[in-house]
Amino acid sequence: MRVAAGQFTVAGATSASYTAGVSQTAYYCCLLTATNSAYNQATPGVQLIVSVPAPLPAISSFMPAGAVGNGVCQTQLTATGCGWIFVFTNTAGFVYSTVFRVRGCYTVSAPGVMKPGAYTLTVYDDGGTSTSATTTVQGEACP
Numbered sequence: 716m717r718v719a720a721g722q723f724t725v726a727g728a729t730s731a732s733y734t735a736g737v738s739q740t741a742y743y744c745c746l747l748t749a750t751n752s753a754y755n756q757a758t759p760g761v762q763l764i765v766s767v768p769a770p771l772p773a774i775s776s777f778m779p780a781g782a783v784g785n786g787v788c789q790t791q792l793t794a795t796g797c798g799w800i801f802v803f804t805n806t807a808g809f810v811y812s813t814v815f816r817v818r819g820c821y822t823v824s825a826p827g828v829m830k831p832g833a834y835t836l837t838v839y840d841d842g843g844t845s846t847s848a849t850t851t852v853q854g855e856a857c858p
Contacts, residue, residue: 771818771840772798774848783831784854792825792850798838805834830856 774796781790792803792811799818803811803825811825818841828834831854837847 772796772838772844772846773820774836774838774846777836777848777850779828779834779850779852782854783829783852783856786857787854788857789827789829790852792828792834792836792852793822794824794836794848795822796820796836796838798846799841800839802837802839803834804837805830805832807832809834828852 774794777792777794777796779790779792781787783790794801794803797818797820799815801813801821801823803809807830809828809830811827813821813823815821825834831852833849833851835847835849837845839845
């Protein structure tokens with residue numbers, strides 16, 4: 716449920732209003748007053764708890780497992796972030812993606828990274844907003 720500019724519906728009430736309360740980590744609390752014209756009475760002070768998801772999208776870490784070269788022909792990229800779609804890319808054409816059914820915070824990996832260079836992770840939320848981070852894989856590609 717999204718409460719925007721004091722507009723929402725309370726079943727059985729002819730009008731409703733709220734007073735902003737305290738914002739906490741995962742919840743937004745407010746006081747709800749609903750009036751039902753059939754009974755002409757108000758019910759003030761009912762606490763309404765609305766779940767507010769973490770700000771999306773976000774990337775909290777993004778790094779390679781190690782360098783390539785010297786007999787190590789591939790590594791993997793690992794990231795922790797919040798979103799719905801996670802896309803790993805580089806300028807040489809590498810693309811690896813993971814899509815979740817439910818947006819949330821996940822640890823994701825892209826295996827099979829065989830070339831050194833810059834890699835970008837772009838995380839999208841279900842509203843089309845995105846954020847990106849870049850990391851570098853060191854070393855030399857195997858022949």
